[in-house]
Amino acid sequence: MGRLVLIVEDEESIRKFVKINLDRAGYSVLEASTGEEGLQIAAQESVDIVVLDVMLPGIDGFEVCRILREKYPYLGIIMLTAKSQDIDKIMGLEYGSDDYMTKPFNPTELVLRVKSLERRLEINGEDEKPSLDFHPFRIDVYSRQFYKGKSEIILTPTEFSIAKLFIENPGKAFKRDEILNYVWGVDFVGDSKIVDVNIRRLRSKIEEDSSQPTYIETVWGVGYRWKSRE
Amino acid sequence: MGRLVLIVEDEESIRKFVKINLDRAGYSVLEASTGEEGLQIAAQESVDIVVLDVMLPGIDGFEVCRILREKYPYLGIIMLTAKSQDIDKIMGLEYGSDDYMTKPFNPTELVLRVKSLERRLEINGEDEKPSLDFHPFRIDVYSRQFYKGKSEIILTPTEFSIAKLFIENPGKAFKRDEILNYVWGVDFVGDSKIVDVNIRRLRSKIEEDSSQPTYIETVWGVGYRWKSRE
DNA sequence: GTATAATATTATAGTATTAAGACATCTATG
DNA sequence: CATAGATGTCTTAATACTATAATATTATAC
Numbered sequence: 001m002g003r004l005v006l007i008v009e010d011e012e013s014i015r016k017f018v019k020i021n022l023d024r025a026g027y028s029v030l031e032a033s034t035g036e037e038g039l040q041i042a043a044q045e046s047v048d049i050v051v052l053d054v055m056l057p058g059i060d061g062f063e064v065c066r067i068l069r070e071k072y073p074y075l076g077i078i079m080l081t082a083k084s085q086d087i088d089k090i091m092g093l094e095y096g097s098d099d100y101m102t103k104p105f106n107p108t109e110l111v112l113r114v115k116s117l118e119r120r121l122e123i124n125g126e127d128e129k130p131s132l133d134f135h136p137f138r139i140d141v142y143s144r145q146f147y148k149g150k151s152e153i154i155l156t157p158t159e160f161s162i163a164k165l166f167i168e169n170p171g172k173a174f175k176r177d178e179i180l181n182y183v184w185g186v187d188f189v190g191d192s193k194i195v196d197v198n199i200r201r202l203r204s205k206i207e208e209d210s211s212q213p214t215y216i217e218t219v220w221g222v223g224y225r226w227k228s229r230e
Numbered sequence: 231m232g233r234l235v236l237i238v239e240d241e242e243s244i245r246k247f248v249k250i251n252l253d254r255a256g257y258s259v260l261e262a263s264t265g266e267e268g269l270q271i272a273a274q275e276s277v278d279i280v281v282l283d284v285m286l287p288g289i290d291g292f293e294v295c296r297i298l299r300e301k302y303p304y305l306g307i308i309m310l311t312a313k314s315q316d317i318d319k320i321m322g323l324e325y326g327s328d329d330y331m332t333k334p335f336n337p338t339e340l341v342l343r344v345k346s347l348e349r350r351l352e353i354n355g356e357d358e359k360p361s362l363d364f365h366p367f368r369i370d371v372y373s374r375q376f377y378k379g380k381s382e383i384i385l386t387p388t389e390f391s392i393a394k395l396f397i398e399n400p401g402k403a404f405k406r407d408e409i410l411n412y413v414w415g416v417d418f419v420g421d422s423k424i425v426d427v428n429i430r431r432l433r434s435k436i437e438e439d440s441s442q443p444t445y446i447e448t449v450w451g452v453g454y455r456w457k458s459r460e
Numbered sequence: 461g462t463a464t465a466a467t468a469t470t471a472t473a474g475t476a477t478t479a480a481g482a483c484a485t486c487t488a489t490g
Numbered sequence: 491c492a493t494a495g496a497t498g499t500c501t502t503a504a505t506a507c508t509a510t511a512a513t514a515t516t517a518t519a520c
Contacts, residue, residue: 073250096247096337121254143458144403144449156507157451194509196467201508211468218467220517386496424498426478431497441479448478450506 003048003118004135006030008038008064009080010056018051021107022114028135035059042068042075044149045136048121049076049114052097062095069096072150076117080105134167134226137206137215148206158183159202166216171228173219199224233278233348234365236260238268238294239310240286248281251337252344258365265289272298272305275379276368278351279306279344282327292325299326306347310335364397364456367436367445378436388413389432396446401458403449429454 005027009015012033019029030045032038035056042050050068054061065077077097098120099113132139138147139160146155146163155163161183165174176192184194203210217225235257239245242263249259260275262268265286272280280298284291291309298305307327328350329343362369368377369390376385376393385393391413395404406422414424433440447455 069250070246073253096250142403143401143455144452158508190509191511193467193511197469197509200468200470221466388497420498423478423500427480427498430479451477 004028004030004045005114006032006038006041006045006047006050008032008035008050008056008061009053010034011053014053017107018110021111025111025115027114035061035064038064039067042072046138046147046150047072047075049078049117051078051080051110051114053080054082065095065097074121076121078110078113078117132164132167134170137163137167139164139167153205155202155205158198159205162198162202163206166224166226170226173222173225175223179223195223234258234260234276234363235279235281235344236262236268236271236275236277237281238262238265238286238291239281239283240264241283244283247337248340251341252281255341255345257344258363265291265294268294269297272302273380275366276377277302277305279308279347281308281310281340281344283310284312295325295327304351306351308340308343308347362394362397364400367393367397369394369397383435385432385435388428389435392428392432393436396454396456400456403452403455405453409453425453 005022007015007018007022007029009018009031010033015031015033019031022029030041030047032041035058038050038052039059041047052061052065052068056064061079065079068075068077077099079095079097079100081100081102083102098117101110101113130141132141136149139145140147141164144160146153146160162179165179165182176195179195180188180192183198184190199216200210203213203216207213207215215227217227219225235252237245237248237252237259239248239261240263245261245263249261252259260271260277262271265288268280268282269289271277282291282295282298286294295307295309298307307329309325309327309330311330311332328347331340331343362371366379369375370377371394374390376383376390392409395409395412406425409425410418410422413428414420429446430440433443433446437443437445445457447457449455
C-alpha cells in the first residue's frame with residue numbers, strides 16, 4: 001500500500017523536488033509550506049511519514065516535531081537540518097525525530113531513508129491489516145471501521161456497505177439499481193429511492209457540508225459517483 | 231508477545247518520550263511519577279521490566295530498586311542516572327539493577343537496551359509461559375487462568391473460550407456466527423443470541439462498568455470486537 | 461422563464477438489534 | 491443424592507436503524 005508522506009518545507013523548489021522523487025517511488029505525497037499548515041494536514045489525513053524542515057517561518061520545525069510526536073506516536077519523522085545543528089538533540093528525547101538529513105541532500109538518499117523508516121515502522125508498529133485506502137478515507141474491513149483522516153466515523157451497516165462499494169470503485173458512476181443490488185441484494189422489493197435517502201445519510205456523516213458534497217457526487221439522471229482524484 | 235514495562239520518572243516530558251518509543255517497539259507501557267506510585271503499580275500489575283530514574287521526589291530510585299529487587303527477583307530493572315553517579319554501586323549487589331543509562335540518552339538506544347534485557351530475562355528467567363498478553367489482561371492457556379493486572383478473574387469455560395478468541399484477535403470484528411462456531415462448534419443447534427448472553431456475562435466480570443464497555447465493543451449489526459488500542 | 465423530471469431533505473412510524481434480567485435445566489463434585 | 495455453579499432459553503426493556511412518504515429544492519428541456 002502506498003504510504004502517505006507529508007512534506008513540510010517553505011521553499012517551493014525543494015518541496016516540489018522532494019515530492020517528485022517520492023511520487024516516483026510510489027508514495028502519495030502531501031505538501032505544506034508552514035508548520036501550522038503541516039500540523040493541520042497531519043490532523044486531517046492519515047499521514048504515515050513526515051519530512052520536516054527545521055527552518056520554517058512561524059512555528060519552527062523543532063516545535064512541529066515535538067507536537068507531532070506527542071500527538072501521533074506512530075508517525076515517522078525525518079528532519080531536514082543544516083549541517084551545524086545538534087544531532088543528539090534532534091534525535092534524542094528533546095524532539096524525538098526518527099531520522100535526519102543535512103542539507104543539501106541527495107534526493108535518492110532521501111527516498112532510501114523514507115523507505116528504511118517505512119520498514120522500521122512496519123516491523124515495530126501494528127501489523128498490516130487489509131484496509132481500503134482512498135484519501136482521506138480508510139476502511140478497515142478486519143475491524144469494520146471507517147476513518148476520515150485520523151478519526152473514526154461510526155457508520156451503520158447500510159452506510160458502511162455503500163461506502164465500501166464506492167471506495168472499492170472510485171470514479172465509477174453507479175446507477176441506483178447497481179447500488180441497490182450490491183447493498184440490499186437482488187431480491188429487494190421496494191423503491192430505489194431508498195438509495196437517495198441512504199446516500200444522504202452517508203453524506204451527512206462524511207462530507208464537510210452535505211449540501212455541497214465533494215466526495216459523493218450526483219450523476220444527474222444516472223446515480224452517484226465517488227469523486228476520484230482531481 | 232508485548233511485555234509490560236513500567237517507567238518511573240518524575241519529569242513528564244522524558245516519561246512521555248520514553249513511553250512513545252517503547253509503545254512503538256510493541257511494549258505495553260505504564261507510567262509512574264513517584265517511587266511510591268511505581269511500587270504500587272508493580273504490586274498490582276504483572277510488570278516485566280522497570281525503567282527507573284534515580285532522582286525522584288520522596289523515595290529515591292536506589293531505594294525503589296532495592297525494594298523491587300527484593301520483592302520481585304525476576305523483574306528487569308534499568309536505571310537512568312546522571313553521568314557522575316557511581317555505576318558500580320548501581321549495577322552491583324547494593325541495589326541490583328540489570329542495566330543503566332546515563333542522561334541525556336537516545337531513545338532508540340533505550341529501546342535496544344530494553345530489548346536486550348528482555349532477551350536475557352527470557353533465557354535465565356522463568357519458563358516461556360504460553361500466555362497471551364493484551365494489557366491489562368493476560369491468559370495462561372495451560373492453567374486456563376485469566377488475569378486482569380495481577381489479580382485473577384475466575385471465568386467459566388464458555389467465558390474463557392470467548393475471552394481467548396478475542397485476545398488472540400484484538401481489533402477483529404467478529405460476527406455472532408463466527409463466535410458461535412469457535413466457542414460452541416459448528417454443530418451447535420440453537421439461537422446465536424446465546425452469544426449475546428455470554429458476552430454480557432464476560433463483560434460483567436472484566437469491565438469496570440458493564441453497561442459502558444471499554445474492552446468488548448459492540449459492532450452494530452455485526453457482532454463484537456475486542457478494542458485494539460485507544 | 462416555465463414546466464417537468466430528478467434529486468434533496470425532513471419527519472415519522474415501524475422494525476430489527478442489542479441489553480438486561482429471570483428462570484429452569486443441566487452438570488460436575490463431593 | 492444434594493448442592494452450587496454453569497448454561498441455554500425466554501421475556502421485557504432500551505436503543506438504533508431504516509423504509510416510506512410527504513415536501514422542498516434543483517436541474518434540464520423547451
